[in-house]
């Protein structure tokens with residue numbers, strides 16, 4: 470493998486749709502990258518690429534990407550149902566892969582991708598964008614340095630009235646982000662998952678889902694996902710023994726608020742009413758910078774290709790998220806019954 474850390478890495482983007490075009494734009498402008506090729510089945514998408522990026526090859530044949538030995542990295546942002554096969558072929562062709570979420574639609578497929586990446590020595594990274602969000606990095610630091618105390622529970626909401634997908638339901642479309650964040654913040658894997666949801670718009674495709682991840686030591690993460698909601702909401706709240714934090718991604722600048730609020734337990738209190746002392750302190754809005762998370766994610770992919778480092782959202786982390794989603798799907802199918810993650 471080429472370990473020259475100063476070289477420009479040649480990248481192809483597969484799928485230039487609503488999200489993939491952001492990868493195209495980012496890699497076209499990122500220092501240290503050369504956007505070599507864009508692959509899409511839709512001729513209108515290819516025309517747009519030809520017009521916006523004249524030096525970039527635009528093709529409908531995935532084989533063109535696989536056969537081009539100058540391309541080191543392949544970014545897969547096509548339909549979820551294509552991720553497994555396209556990622557497997559790229560890894561087998563000895564290319565580094567950044568595959569969008571959901572990594573695959575079944576744990577067995579994710580396991581195979583991890584296996585093929587291990588065998589070929591290629592980097593396998595999953596587009597769990599929020600792990601590269603400065604606000605999530607801030608929350609992780611607040612948890613890790615014990616500033617919020619013991620992390621008791623978190624809840625997140627990923628809602629809007631928007632794109633209704635057919636390939637994947639709201640759990641598989643939105644869930645990877647929040648599951649990845651919950652696992653990252655707790656630094657642990659849930660033991661059991663419960664999920665309730667309903668398909669209102671298309672038979673068999675759940676539009677709204679309420680997922681609960683049950684972590685060891687009675688820690689909880691509750692996740693509400695929907696594309697059938699009046700409000701666009703992207704919010705995560707974490708509650709610790711000392712402080713509480715809200716990350717609201719819909720806020721243009723002040724995305725993180727740290728609340729010095731909590732309930733202190735005073736075992737020495739004489740009167741019972743003094744035993745639990747509610748504390749209302751200040752609210753702090755930390756400066757977290759304004760770098761686009763996708764840019765950080767793409768930069769991380771390039772750095773991992775150049776140095777051989779393991780990505781933060783690597784294949785194993787992706788597999789863990791897929792196992793949790795599969796347990797949640799099983800719970801959904803069982804009308805909310807608890808399902809162990811390690812089955």
Ligand SMILES: NC(=O)c1ccc[n+]([C@@H]2O[C@H](COP(=O)([O-])OP(=O)(O)OC[C@H]3O[C@@H](n4cnc5c(N)ncnc54)[C@H](O)[C@@H]3O)[C@@H](O)[C@H]2O)c1
Pocket residue numbers: 483484485486487488489490508509510511514531546547548549551569570571596597598642
């Ligand atoms: N990380 C994030 O925050 C984020 C946000 C939105 C979407 N996504 C993910 O990105 C992926 C794409 O989502 P989207 O909203 O852009 O969907 P989209 O339907 O708008 O775009 C998908 C594109 O892939 C192309 N495509 C499909 N099959 C192909 C194939 N075999 N070869 C080449 N091109 C093919 C389609 O023609 C289309 O242009 C999905 O997996 C989605 O979950 C991630």
